[in-house]
Amino acid sequence: MRKAKLFKVTFLNMGKTYELFARNVQSSDLWGFTIISDLVFDAGGDSLIVDPAEEKLRDEFKDTRALHLPIQSILRIEEVDKRSTAHIRDANTGEKVMPFPAIPPKPR
Numbered sequence: 362m363r364k365a366k367l368f369k370v371t372f373l374n375m376g377k378t379y380e381l382f383a384r385n386v387q388s389s390d391l392w393g394f395t396i397i398s399d400l401v402f403d404a405g406g407d408s409l410i411v412d413p414a415e416e417k418l419r420d421e422f423k424d425t426r427a428l429h430l431p432i433q434s435i436l437r438i439e440e441v442d443k444r445s446t447a448h449i450r451d452a453n454t455g456e457k458v459m460p461f462p463a464i465p466p467k468p469r
Contacts, residue, residue, distance in 0.1 A: 398427035
């Protein structure tokens with residue numbers, strides 16, 4: 362039995378670099394766009410460890426059937442064997458963007 366293809370798609374959006382996993386990547390009928398569909402996230406609930414960054418991505422794209430990305434925003438599309446963690450990075454520094462501050466604010 363043949364395994365379903367899995368793609369790691371890296372693209373820019375509003376000053377951040379997104380890394381998502383999808384089962385389907387194709388050219389769009391809209392000139393200059395690529396369609397990313399069948400997004401893949403961690404099953405959620407299968408593990409005791411929850412990655413807040415991936416939860417943020419899952420919430421952001423929960424109702425998305427397909428992303429129509431302009432080709433200028435796509436940095437890389439890789440066909441991979443297995444999924445790793447999806448995340449958002451700052452486009453300038455490359456640091457992961459956390460949904461909450463990594464260091465709690467000092468009390469006043």
